[in-house]
Amino acid sequence: MPPKKRTRSSAKANRNAGAVGPDDAVQNKTGKRKRSAAENSDLEKKKDDEGSKPSYSHWLMKSEPESRIENGVDVKFGIEDLKALPNQRGCWDGVRNYQARNFMRDMKLDQQSFFYHSNCKEPGIAGLMKVDVQFERMLKRFIPLSELKKHHMLHKAEGGPLKNMFLFSRARLSVQPLTAGKRSSKQIHNFI
DNA sequence: GCCAACGTTGGC
DNA sequence: GCCAACGTTGGC
Numbered sequence: 001m002p003p004k005k006r007t008r009s010s011a012k013a014n015r016n017a018g019a020v021g022p023d024d025a026v027q028n029k030t031g032k033r034k035r036s037a038a039e040n041s042d043l044e045k046k047k048d049d050e051g052s053k054p055s056y057s058h059w060l061m062k063s064e065p066e067s068r069i070e071n072g073v074d075v076k077f078g079i080e081d082l083k084a085l086p087n088q089r090g091c092w093d094g095v096r097n098y099q100a101r102n103f104m105r106d107m108k109l110d111q112q113s114f115f116y117h118s119n120c121k122e123p124g125i126a127g128l129m130k131v132d133v134q135f136e137r138m139l140k141r142f143i144p145l146s147e148l149k150k151h152h153m154l155h156k157a158e159g160g161p162l163k164n165m166f167l168f169s170r171a172r173l174s175v176q177p178l179t180a181g182k183r184s185s186k187q188i189h190n191f192i
Numbered sequence: 193g194c195c196a197a198c199g200t201t202g203g204c
Numbered sequence: 205g206c207c208a209a210c211g212t213t214g215g216c
Contacts, residue, residue, distance in 0.1 A: 062214090096212090097199075119214050145215080171197055172213045 056106060056177035059113035059131070060167060061092065063174075066120045079115045079127040079138065088135035092175075100175035107131045114178060114192075116167075124148065125192070139192060 065078025082090050095101055107113075111131045117123055124144035128136040148167065155163040166176035 064214090099199095123215070171215095172199075174213085 053106070054177075056103075056179070057111055058178040059103070059107060059111065060116050060125070060176050060178045061113050061129075061174065062116045062118040064119045065117045065126070068119070078117055078120075079129075079135065082115070082129065082133070083135045085135075090133050092133045095175060097172070097174060099170075100173055103175045103177060106177075112136070118174075143192065 063077045063079075064075055065080070067074050067076045069075075077090075082088060092104070095104060109131055113129050113131055113133075114125045115127045115129055117126050122142070122144060124142055124146075125139060125148065126142055127138040130136050148162075148165070151160070152162045152165050152168055155161065161179050165178075166173050170176070
């Protein structure tokens, strides 16, 4: 098995093939620091929002396809790296942000996730994977960030499935739902 | 490499 | 619980 890799928020790689690993994704290093705002809101959700959570069907996950050394470790993990793993499967670890972690907990097996290349020469969506984490396919055509933004702006103005995108409203969120509801998911899918 | 955005930490 | 300092993210 290839060595475990970590990135900043995006994350990656491949310890236990076939498992999305939200449980160990975010750790409390000391176990005694204060709860973050995100953690608190998480707890509240559990308390009084049970059952009324929106259910998402498609996701977007960011990772860095270009080499960059962080703490002596190369964090590179692009879609080609996932594709190259045994069974084209890996484990998406190293996610530290609590909201991102919570989204990972909402994921269901075999849902689709778009593989976004970030912090690189050509940021954008490169391909598709299944929540498993398994490579599914490359997109017919790479969709650069600029194009995503164009669609997003248009949908915002005229209505459309991409009118709300965490990609543009929440900086630094490495795991995010792409859309809610079956209809809009389908629309998005056709799109791509 | 720069730096704006923003989440986290931790003293108070 | 506030908030300044700090660290990370990620486009450019």
